[in-house]
Amino acid sequence: MMKNIGIIIETDNGKIKETNFGMITLAGANKPQLFAFVMDADARALKEDLESFGITKIVDISLPPDQQNNPMVRAQAIINAIKEFNICAVFGLSTAMGKDLLPRIAALIEAPLIMDCFHVDLEQNLVKTSQYSGKTIATIKLTGDVLILGVRPNAIEPIKAPESAQILELKQDGIHLVSKGFRVIRTGGADKSKPIDLVEVDVIIAGGRGMKNGENFTLLSECAEKLKAAVGASRVAVDSGWAPYSMQVGQTGEKVSPRVYIACGLSGSIQHFAGMKTARMVIAINTDENAAIMSNCDYYVKADALEIIPKLTKLL
Amino acid sequence: MQIYVCVKHVPDSVAHITIVDKNHIDENLTFLLNPYDEHAVTEAVRIKDNLPGTEIIAVCLGKDDAEKTLRSALAMGADRAILIVSDGNHDSIETAKALKAGIEQDGKPGLIFTGKESIDAEGMQIMFRIGALWDFPVATNVVKLDIETGRAVVDCELSGGTANIYELSLPCVIGAGRGLNTPRYPTFPDIVKSKKKLVKKIAFIDLNIKISTASMSIVELEPLGQTRKPKEITGDAGEVAKKIVKILKDEAKVI
Numbered sequence: 001m002m003k004n005i006g007i008i009i010e011t012d013n014g015k016i017k018e019t020n021f022g023m024i025t026l027a028g029a030n031k032p033q034l035f036a037f038v039m040d041a042d043a044r045a046l047k048e049d050l051e052s053f054g055i056t057k058i059v060d061i062s063l064p065p066d067q068q069n070n071p072m073v074r075a076q077a078i079i080n081a082i083k084e085f086n087i088c089a090v091f092g093l094s095t096a097m098g099k100d101l102l103p104r105i106a107a108l109i110e111a112p113l114i115m116d117c118f119h120v121d122l123e124q125n126l127v128k129t130s131q132y133s134g135k136t137i138a139t140i141k142l143t144g145d146v147l148i149l150g151v152r153p154n155a156i157e158p159i160k161a162p163e164s165a166q167i168l169e170l171k172q173d174g175i176h177l178v179s180k181g182f183r184v185i186r187t188g189g190a191d192k193s194k195p196i197d198l199v200e201v202d203v204i205i206a207g208g209r210g211m212k213n214g215e216n217f218t219l220l221s222e223c224a225e226k227l228k229a230a231v232g233a234s235r236v237a238v239d240s241g242w243a244p245y246s247m248q249v250g251q252t253g254e255k256v257s258p259r260v261y262i263a264c265g266l267s268g269s270i271q272h273f274a275g276m277k278t279a280r281m282v283i284a285i286n287t288d289e290n291a292a293i294m295s296n297c298d299y300y301v302k303a304d305a306l307e308i309i310p311k312l313t314k315l316l
Numbered sequence: 317m318q319i320y321v322c323v324k325h326v327p328d329s330v331a332h333i334t335i336v337d338k339n340h341i342d343e344n345l346t347f348l349l350n351p352y353d354e355h356a357v358t359e360a361v362r363i364k365d366n367l368p369g370t371e372i373i374a375v376c377l378g379k380d381d382a383e384k385t386l387r388s389a390l391a392m393g394a395d396r397a398i399l400i401v402s403d404g405n406h407d408s409i410e411t412a413k414a415l416k417a418g419i420e421q422d423g424k425p426g427l428i429f430t431g432k433e434s435i436d437a438e439g440m441q442i443m444f445r446i447g448a449l450w451d452f453p454v455a456t457n458v459v460k461l462d463i464e465t466g467r468a469v470v471d472c473e474l475s476g477g478t479a480n481i482y483e484l485s486l487p488c489v490i491g492a493g494r495g496l497n498t499p500r501y502p503t504f505p506d507i508v509k510s511k512k513k514l515v516k517k518i519a520f521i522d523l524n525i526k527i528s529t530a531s532m533s534i535v536e537l538e539p540l541g542q543t544r545k546p547k548e549i550t551g552d553a554g555e556v557a558k559k560i561v562k563i564l565k566d567e568a569k570v571i
């Protein structure tokens with residue numbers, strides 16, 4: 001029997017985020033019926049993009065505007081969709097939004113959940129994720145009627161698989177969307193000045209103690225601007241006040257999988273690696289060729305990052 | 317008010333992890349209090365400082381030696397502790413049920429803390445499961461918390477430095493994020509005092525946890541091997557910059 005799989009689509013200002021496509025590719029591996037759950041954008045506007053990666057059903061889950069940002073309401077809306085369409089697995093991104101939504105769904109229906117997956121086998125119900133601060137890969141067997149899977153952004157290369165999709169509407173019965181004891185006062189999404197999201201960008205240029213001060217961090221942001229990259233930081237750089245905590249990459253910061261990670265003046269501690277090990281390409285710039293990062297990267301430059309970065313920015 | 321803080325006994329993040337029997341780790345290494353749970357304990361102590369009469373109870377599901385982690389929580393300011401003892405491996409569904417049962421047997425939570433993530437399992441879900449079992453509201457990755465009469469107002473950090481602000485009625489479950497506070501490390505007298513505090517032990521099996529049809533079990537663990545083969549980029553700064561641009565363009569195809 002063909003399985004029905006639901007995919008929670010993340011959008012940004014009505015546009016689909018690129019990182020959804022790799023997730024759709026992952027979910028579509030065994031040619032199931034793919035349902036895209038669209039909660040906060042015009043489903044029709046996303047149709048073409050979703051079709052080109054293999055979605056056959058687009059479920060327009062329209063929520064009352066005042067409840068769109070409420071993760072408790074969203075969780076219940078997804079649960080309604082799971083029931084309505086006989087869904088056996090739900091995929092969502094392990095982004096800040098996903099971390100606030102997927103576990104709510106799993107908890108409410110007592111379903112198994114693995115966050116930050118980068119491999120899923122729905123024939124055997126096996127998934128792979130990292131454990132022990134990114135030091136091991138765990139293969140986990142799931143049992144249950146509905147599996148909930150958080151997918152690590154950028155971990156899977158999207159592959160086009162054109163289909164044509166039908167738009168279905170899921171009317172939410174207001175009575176079932178309760179938010180007991182929980183109220184949204186404000187959601188951060190409205191801030192237009194927000195920096196590019198580390199978890200989802202293609203390129204990250206990160207600095208550590210070797211950047212020496214906060215001013216030198218602007219060298220990184222200038223370069224990042226040209227590269228359409230985000231700036232990352234080691235914990236030392238964050239603790240020194242050179243970069244905000246939200247830029248920290250590592251075990252106690254963000255876990256990222258960009259296409260390219262440029263590490264400037266950071267040594268590559270175990271805890272830092274825990275956050276960027278799965279980057280496709282790592283380029284390290286460090287004055288010390290014995291730094292751990294230099295022997296665990298794809299390209300290394302033994303030089304002063306403060307000299308290389310401005311030159312690089314100029315060429316971009 | 318009784319504040320329950322769930323704390324996990326986890327391998328030190330700097331420890332080298334050795335895999336044995338395909339899906340276990342060699343536990344002959346240093347274990348400590350999960351880093352995010354330190355923020356949880358610290359926040360509970362901060363609340364207690366402003367709300368006299370508050371009792372802080374640290375709760376852990378673990379093996380006998382997890383008592384060490386509970387002692388750390390006691391040294392950081394928890395008043396007493398509960399160790400739900402089990403030698404088995406429990407997934408998040410069972411763990412949440414056991415923590416709930418252990419807490420329910422002990423008292424009446426006005427507030428429950430967890431960390432936002434355990435650094436070994438990296439599950440990111442216990443707080444939501446505990447909340448659902450009780451029907452308490454939940455917030456995670458909380459970096460700012462204000463407790464007022466009957467409610468909590470929280471900032472939940474998003475990547476990119478922005479936050480969602482939620483209001484939760486009490487009792488609620490709070491998953492502590494790193495920005496919440498700076499953990500207060502115990503002084504020597506704190507440690508001495510903590511040795512006299514009570515650690516109540518309950519056997520997991522005595523909690524009669526119902527087995528769920530939903531489960532997660534580790535079938536295999538593999539070390540995340542180092543597979544990169546570093547190549548050096550040489551030349552003066554200008555040449556190096558040019559070569560990096562070429563790599564970004566031709567190989568990584570990001571520009």
Ligand SMILES: Cc1cc2nc3c(=O)[nH]c(=O)nc-3n(C[C@H](O)[C@H](O)[C@H](O)COP(=O)(O)OP(=O)(O)OC[C@H]3O[C@@H](n4cnc5c(N)ncnc54)[C@H](O)[C@@H]3O)c2cc1C
Nearest residue numbers: 208209210234235250251252253265266267286287288305
């Ligand atoms: C529980 C726990 C959690 C942690 N979580 C994290 C985490 O999430 N993220 C994280 O990053 N760390 C984390 N840490 C800290 C981690 O252990 C390291 O201390 C930290 O990553 C080191 O930062 P760094 O590489 O910037 O500094 P260092 O290790 O001091 O490295 C600086 C590097 O810069 C090089 N350098 C100096 N000058 C220059 C120059 N001009 N040009 C180029 N290179 C130069 C030096 O050769 C050196 O290799 C954690 C620690 C603990 C205990």
Ligand SMILES: Nc1ncnc2c1ncn2[C@@H]1O[C@H](COP(=O)(O)O)[C@@H](O)[C@H]1O
Nearest residue numbers: 322323377430431433434439440441442
């Ligand atoms: N065995 C356990 N005992 C006590 N608390 C736990 C246990 N496992 C997880 N927790 C709590 O739940 C949080 C999130 O864990 P996890 O869902 O595994 O990432 C941790 O930070 C702890 O506060």
